[in-house]
Amino acid sequence: MIGFLKFVKKETLHILRDSRTMLIALLMPVVQILLFGFAISTEVNNVNVAVVVPKWDEQIRQSINKLSSNPYITYKGAIAEHEIDRNLRSGRVDAIVVFAHDFDRLMTQWKQNGNGNAAMQFIMDASNTNTAQAGAGYLNNILAGELMQSNSLVETHMLFNPQMKSAFNFVPGIMGMIFILICAMLTSVAIVREKETGTMDVLLVSPVRPLTIILAKMTPYFILSCINLTTILLLARFVLGIPMSGNLSSIIVVSLVYLLLSLSLGLLISTIAKQQIVALLISAAVMIMPIVMLSGMMFPVENMPAVLKPVSAIVPARWYIDAMRKLLIQGASFGLILKDFLILVGMTLALLAIALKNFKDKLE
Amino acid sequence: MSNTHFIIQVKNLTKQFGTFTAVDHITFEVERGEIFGFLGANGAGKTTAMRMLCGLSYPTSGSGTVAGFDVVKEGEKIKRHIGYMSQRFSLYDDLTVMENMELFGGIYGVKSRKLKERATALLQKLDFFEERDTMVSALPLGWKQKLAFAVATLHRPEIVFLDEPTGGVDPITRRQFWEMIYQAANEGTTIFVTTHYMDEAEYCNRISMMVDGKIKALDTPTNLKKSFNAASMDEVFRILARDAQRGD
Secondary structure, rough: OOOHHHHHHHHHHHHHHHHHHHHHHHHHHHHHHHHHHHOOOOOOOOEEEEEEEEEEHHHHHOOOOOOOOOOOEEEEOOOHHHHHHHHHHHHOOOEEEOOOOOOHHHHHHHHHHHOOOEEEEEEEOOOHHHHHHHHHHHHHHHHHHHHHHOOOOOOOOOOOOOOOOOOHHHHHHHHHHHHHHHHHHHHHHHHHHHHEEEEHHHHHOOOOHHHHHHHHHHHHHHHHHHHHHHHHHHHHHHHOOOOOOHHHHHHHHHHHHHHHHHHHHHHHHHHOOOOOOHHHHHHHHHHHHHHHHHOOOOHHHOOOOOOOOHHHHOOOHHHHHHHHHHHHHOOOHHHHHHHHHHHHHHHHHHHHHHHHHHHHHHHO | OOOOOOEEEEEEEEEEEEEEEEEEEEEEEEEEEOOOEEEEEEOOHHHHHHHHOOOOOOOOEEEEEEEEEEOOOOOHHHHHHHHEOOOOOOOOOOEHHHHHHHHHHHHHOOOOOHHHHHHHHHHHHOOOOOHOOOHHOOOOHHHHHHHHHHOOOOOOOEEEEEEEEOOOHHHHHHHHHHHHHHHHOOOOEEEEOOOOOHHHHHHOOOEEEEEEOOEEEEEHHHHHHHOOOOOOOOHHHHHOOOOOOOOO
């Protein structure tokens, strides 16, 4: 390992002196995780609900109290029957609850017999099917929950994510995407840049071994990525409230392997591409589609057509995301993610080997 | 084993890319301590030949030794004993003068303390010590080239390969550059230099002229001018290159 440390120092200086790239590398993950954690959310919040009350009584007052105190519902007050259409069309409300004129009597009947006539009606704005379905679900739970549960055929428990928070689902996915994109982009230019400036020739005629060059190039980026890993885990835990129920050291070990894998992938791209811009395009634009579509980040792998399943198996993010879901959300033990882990290790070694071989082949 | 008198000995060295023969059975020797000019038009095969000598490219056929090591089998060993400076500027722009010197010295295994001494001495000789913490990108091209040469000889190689080292540099700096080359040669380093400035060819001890992958002439500048009955090296070159098939 002639001059390995000198080489690491050189690569570190390159990074430190390119403050713009470093800023992007450190800020992009934070912005992305916050964006996906907060802004992009599939759960339905703030359903605007108005009520139509033909005759006020104690039962209705209680029901409305339950509605207005629920965090997912924004209570918009009582309206007259002829205002229903206008309220829904104008978008002022997403749902209207119409109470029966003998609500009190009907409810008592239900409580005693466990059946009876409809006591209320939900009118939903279904132009957004997602909101309408979720909203109807909420209203059902809030207003008729006690009756349903007392003699229900099925009892459902939402384990691991009882509130169905979409951040729980997104964070492992977004971690899988951010790490591979950022690491690959950073390292993909590392070797190409030297080809472009001509310094590569000087390195090739020097006695430095290709393995030394590759490892030395990876080292500072690896440290940078570890900083990113720390920020993301902290944000996930304390800002997004991800449970992190699994063993922290398992989470870190799997993530470190994934970082190495992503860096190796970038280096491989770097040995293939002839210009920096090509390297960046491959590592960002070309890779983002399979990662988002096939990794299970957005769409479950189980739902994919048979032809796409094997394709998704070669997307490294798929295995990492799977492992992170199990570790972060379900609190699985290391044994349960061993398969994911071994696949990631195998992929890392393969990518490094191919990158190294490619690099050596440049010598003709 | 290699003859200690010759630092480069090459026999029938050939490089083919598919059906194209870039270097076609070249045979020559370079003596220790001489300044050897390796001339030829663009596309004549100079760079390819030089890459084989530096261990950057494997010959298709033929044999040879550089600094006593086989060009086919011992490329890695050759790399330790040579210095190289390419036509493209080859230091790191975003490192300082001293950082570049430390990096390349370190790559060649020069020990830290020795490296500091040598780098300081070199910079003082170049009257450049004040600029040791200047970023290389801030230097004028002529200075960068001189610095690149200094870096290429920092580990005291037996032979330095210079690939068109003075391209795009003004005449005064070129003159100074050649003074550095002479100085290194006086200290016993062999210089192997490609150039297409014919006036520079006159500075060399011996010259080889490559046309279409073959060495068409090899002698001292004086002898070459005499045998081709030419007034200048430029004329010798034009006579030789008249029947060239490739290049421009």
